[in-house]
Amino acid sequence: MLEEAGIIKSVLEGDTESFRLLVQRYQKPVIRMIANLINDRHICEDIAQEVFLAAYRKLPSFDPARSSFSTWLFTITRNKSINAMKKRKIISVSNPPENPDFSEPADSLVRDELFVRLDSALKSLKPGHRRALVMAEFENMPYEQIAQIEGVRIGTIKSRINRAKNRLRSALESTDGDIR
Amino acid sequence: MKKKEVYESWRQDKRQIDVSQNFTDRVMNEIYRLEQNGNIIQLKTSKLIEMISFHPLAKTGLVAAGALTGIARVIIMIQTILSNGVING
Numbered sequence: 001m002l003e004e005a006g007i008i009k010s011v012l013e014g015d016t017e018s019f020r021l022l023v024q025r026y027q028k029p030v031i032r033m034i035a036n037l038i039n040d041r042h043i044c045e046d047i048a049q050e051v052f053l054a055a056y057r058k059l060p061s062f063d064p065a066r067s068s069f070s071t072w073l074f075t076i077t078r079n080k081s082i083n084a085m086k087k088r089k090i091i092s093v094s095n096p097p098e099n100p101d102f103s104e105p106a107d108s109l110v111r112d113e114l115f116v117r118l119d120s121a122l123k124s125l126k127p128g129h130r131r132a133l134v135m136a137e138f139e140n141m142p143y144e145q146i147a148q149i150e151g152v153r154i155g156t157i158k159s160r161i162n163r164a165k166n167r168l169r170s171a172l173e174s175t176d177g178d179i180r
Numbered sequence: 181m182k183k184k185e186v187y188e189s190w191r192q193d194k195r196q197i198d199v200s201q202n203f204t205d206r207v208m209n210e211i212y213r214l215e216q217n218g219n220i221i222q223l224k225t226s227k228l229i230e231m232i233s234f235h236p237l238a239k240t241g242l243v244a245a246g247a248l249t250g251i252a253r254v255i256i257m258i259q260t261i262l263s264n265g266v267i268n269g
Contacts, residue, residue: 023207
């Protein structure tokens with residue numbers, strides 16, 4: 001696997017095709033992050049395309065001494081997602097749970113119901129709390145990286161994630177006795 | 181079914197994402213398209229600069245245009261001052 005710094009250097013030296021490697025490497029996490037932030041899987045690839053185009057254009061200004069490439073790219077992703085939500089006033093749509101993996105149909109029904117509850121709880125979070133949770137829980141990013149992307153202190157991120165998790169916990173607790 | 185299991189299952193579900201097979205090609209095609217447009221603009225600008233630098237007449241024309249703009253601005257300024265009566269009190 002080619003080193004990222006080498007790929008970036010090639011692109012900056014005029015080898016546009018090398019940028020393909022960066023797109024291939026990051027397309028999935030970028031699209032996933034957008035999908036979980038804006039709740040509309042139909043337009044997330046369009047936004048992701050805007051993210052990669054912006055990254056290509058801004059690549060000469062990328063400073064590896066200030067952040068890693070992934071942090072830089074996810075910062076663009078965060079900003080594009082926020083802009084897209086403002087611009088298009090996206091209406092949240094809950095995606096039905098996929099790949100049921102429960103032996104009992106009743107279990108599956110309960111699970112679907114809980115997923116819907118968790119989805120609504122996620123949607124009802126404050127935008128900053130939601131972004132922090134998405135990056136930590138779905139992208140497995142370390143707190144330090146999230147803090148860098150959000151431009152706040154690590155303590156703020158920890159607190160946002162805690163509050164978001166409490167909200168999700170409450171959503172699960174407000175169910176009937178099927179859940180332990 | 182435990183809450184923790186449900187949460188973990190939901191988290192895994194959120195991590196599932198299908199990316200269109202042609203996504204990378206779409207991005208790269210757009211980049212090449214933008215680059216081509218950018219090159220055309222760059223080419224036009226560099227052609228213009230080249231033309232001005234190599235043709236004495238174009239160079240003189242540009243300097244004359246600059247001088248005329250300067251003179252026009254000075255005239256407008258003087259006119260404004262006179263019409264406001266600043267000099268005449």
